[in-house]
């Protein structure tokens with residue numbers, strides 16, 4: 001019987017019971033407005049507050065993607081926590097510092113006002129002002145959109161190979177996807193699972209060096225022009241049905257888990273039209289977490305950070321808060337744009 005500590009999906013999140021300590025005040029001009037209450041946003045708020053900054057957090061769900069995770073086993077110092085428990089711990093630390101949080105609503109508009117003040121519009125129909133803004137709005141893993149995917153989501157279907165791979169030692173694993181994320185996941189999983197089959201509906205797009213490594217492995221099978229049509233299982237994943245587009249054949253592959261590695265959609269919200277992003281739609285930031293918009297910073301999964309993990313997002317949030325504090329202290333010009341890459345924090 002499989003250990004089913006498996007992570008949940010965006011469609012099956014744990015409920016967020018966090019209500020927040022106090023609401024942000026419409027009449028205050030905050031030093032920092034943080035959008036997003038996941039690990040990046042909450043840790044940024046903590047660091048900013050401890051620097052004496054007046055900060056408020058706006059996030060529809062306190063905990064972010066952690067709420068989609070049944071067990072977090074790789075956040076050092078916390079042993080095993082459910083994603084819900086870790087979210088509560090993060091939220092409690094923010095509450096203890098008296099940082100205002102608006103949860104249950106989205107930020108759906110923004111405007112640059114005079115005197116370098118940025119105004120945010122929230123779906124509670126209120127407006128909030130700040131000298132700086134941190135976008136910590138995370139991303140949403142893309143789904144295959146096939147029968148069985150959602151039904152077996154916490155029972156063998158995973159969106160995070162780094163997180164869930166260790167649960168499937170010596171099992172038969174499927175990786176869906178053909179880009180670098182899929183290839184890296186397959187390389188990692190090949191050290192854990194008994195056999196790994198990478199299924200790509202077209203041709204592989206991963207870097208040559210990654211594909212060359214994969215091709216060397218005896219326990220890895222690479223399938224191109226093959227579409228996963230369905231994931232089957234009673235209690236947990238048992239097999240997948242695929243369609244070989246070249247031969248025009250349908251067949252079944254026995255499997256214990258399916259890792260969906262077809263990318264993430266960054267949540268850019270109302271800043272979408274104004275931000276400089278990379279080919280994956282991730283926000284481009286400099287080493288101080290500045291975006292191309294003066295006064296607007298970004299951290300965590302919404303940026304082009306290489307690895308999407310809680311500890312990395314939290315650390316990125318801390319770094320952003322320290323950069324913002326520095327910028328507020330030195331009063332350094334906010335009128336820097338994409339050319340800022342070379343600047344020190």
Ligand SMILES: Cc1cc2nc3c(=O)[nH]c(=O)nc-3n(C[C@H](O)[C@H](O)[C@H](O)COP(=O)(O)OP(=O)(O)OC[C@H]3O[C@@H](n4cnc5c(N)ncnc54)[C@H](O)[C@@H]3O)c2cc1C
Nearest residue numbers: 036038039040064065107138163269300301308309310313
């Ligand atoms: C199924 C799954 C399991 C995972 N398991 C693990 C694991 O075990 N260990 C690990 O280290 N990592 C895990 N991860 C990855 C980890 O959860 C993320 O890397 C991390 O949460 C990213 O943090 P973040 O703060 O950047 O963004 P998020 O956690 O995505 O938080 C962003 C928040 O901002 C909110 N938001 C977005 N737009 C707006 C808006 N306009 N207004 C207000 N709020 C907004 C979002 O709703 C969200 O709540 C998992 C991810 C998934 C999907």
